[in-house]
């Protein structure tokens with residue numbers, strides 16, 4: 214068990230931590246055909262990290278994706294590789310923490326341990342790791358790797374991957390690894406991370422995913438369907454964590470449309486996520502999720518087609534700055550430690566959120582002013 218503490222903004226005092234999600238992916242989180250959908254260029258990502266860093270956001274988080282979801286836009290067909298993306302964003306920022314998302318099934322632990330340690334050196338200790346076991350069958354097919362049917366095996370392999378990486382980061386001498394999934398002799402890692410404890414996120418929702426997070430992560434990253442379900446999830450995780458003497462936070466993901474009036478926000482939502490949704494990609498994405506992941510319950514999948522178009526299943530924050538600040542307060546009251554944000558055009562829309570919503574969160578005591 215890792216018993217030292219995480220540091221940096223993720224360990225800071227803000228009751229509601231904020232980050233962004235999926236800015237490395239074409240279209241971000243909006244499965245839409247509108248021409249002004251997110252362009253995940255380096256220019257846009259670098260502009261965004263500078264703004265988020267200055268605004269005091271705690272983190273940015275990429276999606277690791279190898280194969281898009283088709284449709285007219287091939288949603289998530291163009292994706293900046295997550296570790297490379299984190300390296301560049303860390304090089305262009307000062308305090309924000311940037312996570313890399315790594316698939317345990319597609320990346321060798323020795324390679325990942327070194328890549329991550331290398332960017333932790335570059336950023337003087339601002340790298341984080343989001344561990345994902347993987348679920349997306351077309352990606353497994355592309356890698357020529359069999360997707361284990363059962364979640365037990367996916368997370369057993371994930372656990373061995375994670376333990377191996379941790380050992381490479383800690384061990385001062387060469388060692389041998391003789392596991393079920395990996396074997397190696399004379400293994401060592403140099404450089405090692407600057408941080409004595411690298412912050413760990415685990416994105417999952419299944420029982421096995423939650424158990425993995427409880428054992429290994431500092432934050433579980435999981436969907437919020439409504440305030441009651443969010444509160445239940447947090448209570449369930451707290452109970453599991455306390456049973457093993459650990460404390461882990463729960464983060465969710467929200468899709469933001471913030472406008473001066475409710476009407477404008479709702480009209481824009483209708484424009485990009487209804488009239489101009491890429492429904493073919495939405496339906497394929499939901500079909501794959503239903504077949505291979507347990508992040509969304511069958512009920513949620515039946516009811517959330519609109520949410521998948523608007524933000525890949527994210528909790529919707531649509532309306533005026535007052536309304537959005539109130540919604541965020543309710544998520545915080547449900548026990549969540551924070552959320553990621555996504556926008557149709559992150560770089561264009563974030564400044565309005567920063568100027569109008571963040572001060573309202575400060576007034577509510579959810580965040581401190583950036584000095």
Ligand SMILES: Cc1cc2nc3c(=O)[nH]c(=O)nc-3n(C[C@H](O)[C@H](O)[C@H](O)COP(=O)(O)O)c2cc1C
Pocket residue numbers: 275276277278314316344345346347348349364416417418419420421422423434435436466505506507508
């Ligand atoms: C908020 C969130 C973010 C995720 N990010 C990724 C990702 O970047 N790449 C990926 O392949 N899977 C991602 N996943 C999928 C999970 O890692 C996991 O494989 C999937 O949810 C199936 O596991 P589960 O049934 O235990 O939830 C994400 C899941 C959630 C809930």
